[in-house]
Amino acid sequence: MKELSLRHFVKTVMITSIWIHISEVLRYFLFVIPKTKAYFPERMDVAEMNIWIFAIWGLWDMLLTIMVVISCWACLQLFGHNRKSIGIASLFSWTFFFVLFWVGAANMGFTSWNTLCVTLPLSAIEMWIACYITLKLFRRETLKEIRL
Numbered sequence: 522m523k524e525l526s527l528r529h530f531v532k533t534v535m536i537t538s539i540w541i542h543i544s545e546v547l548r549y550f551l552f553v554i555p556k557t558k559a560y561f562p563e564r565m566d567v568a569e570m571n572i573w574i575f576a577i578w579g580l581w582d583m584l585l586t587i588m589v590v591i592s593c594w595a596c597l598q599l600f601g602h603n604r605k606s607i608g609i610a611s612l613f614s615w616t617f618f619f620v621l622f623w624v625g626a627a628n629m630g631f632t633s634w635n636t637l638c639v640t641l642p643l644s645a646i647e648m649w650i651a652c653y654i655t656l657k658l659f660r661r662e663t664l665k666e667i668r669l
Contacts, residue, residue, distance in 0.1 A: 525594050533658045537651050538586040544647040545582055548640065556636045589614045589648065593655040602660050610655075611648040619644040 557568040592613050596606035623640055626632045 523598070529662050530590065533590050533655055534583070534586050536658060537590060537655050538583060540654055541586050541589070541647065541651055542579070542582050544643075544650070545578070548643050548647070552639045552643070553636070556639065557632060560633045560636070585614070585618055586651070588617065589651045590655050593652050594659065597656060597659055602656060607649065607652045607656055611645070611652040614652065615645045615648040619648070 554568045561567045589610070593606065593610040596610040596613075600606045600609065619641060623632070623637050623644075627634045627637055
C-alpha cells in the first residue's frame with residue numbers, strides 16, 4: 522500500500538478509535554481517578570468528568586488515533602506488514618503521547634510517580650493493540666488492491 526486513500530484513512534481511524542476510546546475510558550475510571558483522588562485528597566474537584574471534559578478527551582483520543590494510523594502507515598512503508606512495524610509504531614506512539622505526558626505531569630507534581638507504574642504499562646499495551654488493529658486493516662486493504 523503505497524498511497525493511503527482518504528476514504529481508507531478515515532475508515533481506519535474510526536475503527537481504531539473504538540479501541541482507543543474504550544481503553545482510555547477504562548484506564549481513566551479504573552486507575553487514574555482513584556490514584557489522582559488519593560494523591561490530592563484535599564481537592565474535591567480533582568479528576569472530575571463532565572460533558573466538556575469528555576468532549577476534549579474525545580478530541581485528544583482522535584488526535585492520538587490519527588497519529589497512530591499515520592505512524593503505522595509510515596512503518597508499513599519502511600518495514601512491511603510484520604511485528605517490527607507494530608512494535609516500532611506502537612513504541613513511537615506510546616512515547617510521543619503517554620511517556621511525555623505522564624512524565625511531564627509527574628515532574629510538575631500533578632500526579633504521583635507511582636501512578637506511572639500503572640498508566641505507562643497499560644498505555645503501552647493500548648498502543649500495541651491499536652497498531653495491531655491498524656496494520657490488520659491496512660493488510661486487508663492491500664489484499665483488496667491485489668485482487669483488483
